[in-house]
Amino acid sequence: MQFPESWLFSMIDKDIKSEDLSDMLTMSGLEVEDLSSFVNYSHENILIVKVIDIIFEDCSNSISICLLDDGSGDVNKWGVYSGIGIKIDSKVALCRGLIIPSVLDKNVVDSLKQKQFIGEVCLLSSLDRIDNLKKIIDSGIDFKLGDYFYKNFNLGEKIFNIKLTPNRSDCLSILGIAREVSALTGAVIRHPQYDLITPNISDVISPRIISDDLCGRYSGRVIRNLNTNVETPNWIKERLIKSGQNCVSVLIDISNYVMLEIGVPSHIYDLDEIEGDLVVRKSKKNEKITILNGNELHLDSGIGVISDDNDILCLAGVMGAKKASVKNTTRNIYVESAFWKPGLISGVARKYKINSEAAHRFERGVDYLANIDCLEKITSLIKNICGGDVGPIDDVIVDLPKEKIVSMRLDRCCRVSGVNIDKNIVCEIFNKLGMSFNEQNDIFYVNSPSYRFDINIEEDLIEEIIRIYGFDNIPSLPPATEAKMICLSETNLDRHDFSKLMVCRDYQEVINYSFVPSDWEENYSDNHDVIKITNPIANHMSVMRSSLIPGLVKNVTYNANRQCTRIRLFEIGRVFRKDYNVLEDESNVANISQPTYLSGIAWGSLVEDQWSEQPRLIDFYDVKCDVESLFGKRISCLRFYPDIHKALQxxxxxxxxxxxxxxxxxxxxxxxxxxxxxxxxxxxxxxxxMKYLTQIKLPKTEIISKQPFIIRDISIWIKKNIEFQIISDIILDTISSNNELSIVKDFKLFDIWIPNKGSEYFDLGEKSIALRFYLQDNITLDEDRASYCMDIIVNNLSREVNARRRV
Structure with a gap:
C-alpha cells in the first residue's frame, strides 16, 4: 500500500512527524517498508517558463539563448538551452541559479547586460531522468508559468510504502490507515466531505442476481449526459501518481481515487453498450471475454461474471470487459459498487494472470456496508467535474455476512500478553478500534466491524489489544525455568543425522515445494486420486506431492542445463496421500497421510574428471551402495527385490x-x-x-582376536534364476544356527560366470558363483577345521537349493 503523507494527514487531526508515524505503524504490525521523498530535494529550483523568443543560436557549440517568461510579468529574462531548434511559445523547465556557460561568445553576453540571466532551460520531456518527474509530466497535469515543480506539486513530501499482511484488507485504503493511526494516537479522523447529489432523473437498472453465493450486495446508479473530454483535476492526478497509480481518463481516475481513499472498488460501464438486463451469474465452460488489457480469456465454468443479454461485460470483482468500457466519447454511464464473496473471487486473477487492484481487495474482504458511501462519493466527483444528470441508487441486498460476536476473557488476554492489563484500558482500546462491545464478568463480547474480516476468534482480539497497548510497553522478562538435561536415546536418529550421512556420501540437500503439477503425480507415481489445492499459488502447482522424486529430477535438469556434469541431490520432506484410515488429531488431518521421506538422485559421472580414473556414468549398484550405507549394522536385515514401477526402467x-x-x-x-x-x-x-530409518541397533563391543584371518574360496553351481540374496540368507542362517561356524566372520561374492551358448554347461541352465570366506578364532586355526566349516556350508546349500561344488 503506497500513498503520500499529505493524503493521510488530510484525514488526521494530529501533528505528528512522518518518521515517528512510520515507527509507530511498524510496531503495531503494519510494516512500513519504505519512507522516502517523492523527488530528491536537490531539484527544488526547477520551475516552468515559456520561450518568448530565440535571441542567438550557436550551431558549432550546440547552444541557444532564449528570451523567457516566468509568469512574473518581467520579460527581460533570458536563459541558455543546450541544443538548437527549441520552439517558440513552448513551455520548458528552468533550473535557476546556474552560472553563464563559458562557451558563449563574450560579445553576445555583453549585449545581454540589460537583461537578467536566470538559468538553464531544458525540455519537459528531458525531466523523465529525474526520479518520479516523468510520472508527473506524462500525467498531463496543467503546468502554469512560474510553477516550481518541487513546491507547487509538493514533490518533496514523504511517500509511505506499507507491507500489509493478507489478513489486513481493512488497511488497503487511506481511510483504513487513518483508522489505525487514530487508534494508536487518539487522533480524530476527518472524513472527506462530498456533496450529496440529489437525483434529477428516474433511470434505474436493476440487475438479476442468479448466483447468491457469488454476490452479497449489488448497488448502482445511472448518470447521463456527461462531458468526459474534461481533464482530471490536478489534485486527483497528484494523489494517484504518488500512490503508484497511472492516470487514464477522468472517469477511471475518479473510480481509482475513491477506491484508494475508502477501500471500496467500483466499476463504470458505458451505458449505451449494455444490451438488455444486467445479470450476475457464474460462467459456462469456454465462455469468452476480452478484458480491458486486450487479452481474450476462455473461462472455466463457475467463474463470477456480469453479463447483459448478449455478452459478458465484467469478470466479477476482477476486471471489466473492453466492450462496455468507458471512452472519451462516452456520454451515459452505469456506476457499480458490489460486495463479492472473497471465497469465489480468490485465485481468479492469478488463474488468468490478471493484475487487478480490485481483485486484490475483494479476495481479502471489502466493507460490505460502504457500497452506498462509495457510490455517493463517486457521483459527487463525477457531477462536479463532468456534469450530467444523476439517477437514484438501486441497492440489491442478497446475502451479507452475519454480524460476528467474538468473546474475549480478560484473564486469558493477560496470560497471553504476560501483562496485567486493566479492564478500563481494554475498553478504551476497543473504543479506539471502533469495535462495539458488552462486558460481563470480565468477559468482553465484541462486535467485529464490517471492514474487519480478520476478527474471528479470541486470539484475534487479544492481538488487537496487544498491538494498540504497545509491544514496547510489555516488559522484557527473561523466562525462569529449571534447567534439566534431556538424555537422547542412542537408538533414535533424526533427520539431521541422515542429512549428515548423505552429505558424507557427496550428496547435496535441496528443499522443494510441496505443491506440484498434476501431471507429475500421474507420470511418476501413477496417482490418480490426488489431493487438489483449493487456492494454488500458481496454476502449475495445483496438487500436493506424493513423491519427492519429480522435484529432484527437475533440480537435476536445472543444473545439467548449466553445464554441471556430476549431480548428487537428496531431500527429506513430507509427502501427502489420501488415506481414509487417518483420523483428525493435533498432528494429522483427517483422511490425509503425511509420512516423511528421504529421497535421492544421482546423475552423470561417477567421479569428477581426473587423469587417473576412466570416466564412467553412475549406475544402479553405485546408488544401491549409498542406500545400504544409511542402515549401518541393520544392513543384514535389508533386502532388495526386483519390482516394477511406472517411473523406472x-x-x-x-x-x-x-x-x-x-x-x-x-x-x-x-x-x-x-x-x-x-x-x-x-x-x-x-x-x-523415514519411519523405518530412525530406529537403530546399539553397537556391541567384542574383543578383537590377535590371530590372523584364514581365507577360503569356494565355487558352486546354482540355477540361473536363484538370486545371491537367497544364497546369502542360507549361509547366514547356517552360521547363526551352528556354534562351530562362529569362526566364519564374513563372506562376499567376488565372481559370477554364466556359460556361453555352445559350452558343455550351457544346457544345464546353471551359473557359477565364487564366494570368499574370512575365518578367524582366538586360537590358531588348522586346515581340518576350516575345511569342516566349508563342508557344512556347502552341504546346507546343496540341501536347500541343489547347489554343487564346481571342480
Whole structure:
C-alpha cells in the first residue's frame, strides 16, 4: 500500500512527524517498508517558463539563448538551452541559479547586460531522468508559468510504502490507515466531505442476481449526459501518481481515487453498450471475454461474471470487459459498487494472470456496508467535474455476512500478553478500534466491524489489544525455568543425522515445494486420486506431492542445463496421500497421510574428471551402495527385490524391505521421463520412508582376536534364476544356527560366470558363483577345521537349493 503523507494527514487531526508515524505503524504490525521523498530535494529550483523568443543560436557549440517568461510579468529574462531548434511559445523547465556557460561568445553576453540571466532551460520531456518527474509530466497535469515543480506539486513530501499482511484488507485504503493511526494516537479522523447529489432523473437498472453465493450486495446508479473530454483535476492526478497509480481518463481516475481513499472498488460501464438486463451469474465452460488489457480469456465454468443479454461485460470483482468500457466519447454511464464473496473471487486473477487492484481487495474482504458511501462519493466527483444528470441508487441486498460476536476473557488476554492489563484500558482500546462491545464478568463480547474480516476468534482480539497497548510497553522478562538435561536415546536418529550421512556420501540437500503439477503425480507415481489445492499459488502447482522424486529430477535438469556434469541431490520432506484410515488429531488431518521421506538422485559421472580414473556414468549398484550405507549394522536385515514401477526402467528397479517391511524403492528413471526432462542419460533415484530409518541397533563391543584371518574360496553351481540374496540368507542362517561356524566372520561374492551358448554347461541352465570366506578364532586355526566349516556350508546349500561344488 503506497500513498503520500499529505493524503493521510488530510484525514488526521494530529501533528505528528512522518518518521515517528512510520515507527509507530511498524510496531503495531503494519510494516512500513519504505519512507522516502517523492523527488530528491536537490531539484527544488526547477520551475516552468515559456520561450518568448530565440535571441542567438550557436550551431558549432550546440547552444541557444532564449528570451523567457516566468509568469512574473518581467520579460527581460533570458536563459541558455543546450541544443538548437527549441520552439517558440513552448513551455520548458528552468533550473535557476546556474552560472553563464563559458562557451558563449563574450560579445553576445555583453549585449545581454540589460537583461537578467536566470538559468538553464531544458525540455519537459528531458525531466523523465529525474526520479518520479516523468510520472508527473506524462500525467498531463496543467503546468502554469512560474510553477516550481518541487513546491507547487509538493514533490518533496514523504511517500509511505506499507507491507500489509493478507489478513489486513481493512488497511488497503487511506481511510483504513487513518483508522489505525487514530487508534494508536487518539487522533480524530476527518472524513472527506462530498456533496450529496440529489437525483434529477428516474433511470434505474436493476440487475438479476442468479448466483447468491457469488454476490452479497449489488448497488448502482445511472448518470447521463456527461462531458468526459474534461481533464482530471490536478489534485486527483497528484494523489494517484504518488500512490503508484497511472492516470487514464477522468472517469477511471475518479473510480481509482475513491477506491484508494475508502477501500471500496467500483466499476463504470458505458451505458449505451449494455444490451438488455444486467445479470450476475457464474460462467459456462469456454465462455469468452476480452478484458480491458486486450487479452481474450476462455473461462472455466463457475467463474463470477456480469453479463447483459448478449455478452459478458465484467469478470466479477476482477476486471471489466473492453466492450462496455468507458471512452472519451462516452456520454451515459452505469456506476457499480458490489460486495463479492472473497471465497469465489480468490485465485481468479492469478488463474488468468490478471493484475487487478480490485481483485486484490475483494479476495481479502471489502466493507460490505460502504457500497452506498462509495457510490455517493463517486457521483459527487463525477457531477462536479463532468456534469450530467444523476439517477437514484438501486441497492440489491442478497446475502451479507452475519454480524460476528467474538468473546474475549480478560484473564486469558493477560496470560497471553504476560501483562496485567486493566479492564478500563481494554475498553478504551476497543473504543479506539471502533469495535462495539458488552462486558460481563470480565468477559468482553465484541462486535467485529464490517471492514474487519480478520476478527474471528479470541486470539484475534487479544492481538488487537496487544498491538494498540504497545509491544514496547510489555516488559522484557527473561523466562525462569529449571534447567534439566534431556538424555537422547542412542537408538533414535533424526533427520539431521541422515542429512549428515548423505552429505558424507557427496550428496547435496535441496528443499522443494510441496505443491506440484498434476501431471507429475500421474507420470511418476501413477496417482490418480490426488489431493487438489483449493487456492494454488500458481496454476502449475495445483496438487500436493506424493513423491519427492519429480522435484529432484527437475533440480537435476536445472543444473545439467548449466553445464554441471556430476549431480548428487537428496531431500527429506513430507509427502501427502489420501488415506481414509487417518483420523483428525493435533498432528494429522483427517483422511490425509503425511509420512516423511528421504529421497535421492544421482546423475552423470561417477567421479569428477581426473587423469587417473576412466570416466564412467553412475549406475544402479553405485546408488544401491549409498542406500545400504544409511542402515549401518541393520544392513543384514535389508533386502532388495526386483519390482516394477511406472517411473523406472524394467529390470533396473527394486523394492526395498527392512525386517520384512516395505520401506521404499530404487531404480533407473525410464526413457520417456528422461527424455521429457531433457537429460542425456537416465538418473538413478531412490525413496525411503523415514519411519523405518530412525530406529537403530546399539553397537556391541567384542574383543578383537590377535590371530590372523584364514581365507577360503569356494565355487558352486546354482540355477540361473536363484538370486545371491537367497544364497546369502542360507549361509547366514547356517552360521547363526551352528556354534562351530562362529569362526566364519564374513563372506562376499567376488565372481559370477554364466556359460556361453555352445559350452558343455550351457544346457544345464546353471551359473557359477565364487564366494570368499574370512575365518578367524582366538586360537590358531588348522586346515581340518576350516575345511569342516566349508563342508557344512556347502552341504546346507546343496540341501536347500541343489547347489554343487564346481571342480
Amino acid at each position: 524394467k529390470g533396473k528397479c527394486a523394492s526395498i524391505t527392512l525386517d520384512g517391511n516395505h520401506i521404499g524403492f530404487i531404480g533407473v528413471l525410464n526413457s520417456a521421463l528422461t527424455l521429457e526432462a531433457g537429460l542425456m542419460s537416465p538418473p538413478v533415484v531412490f525413496e525411503l520412508d
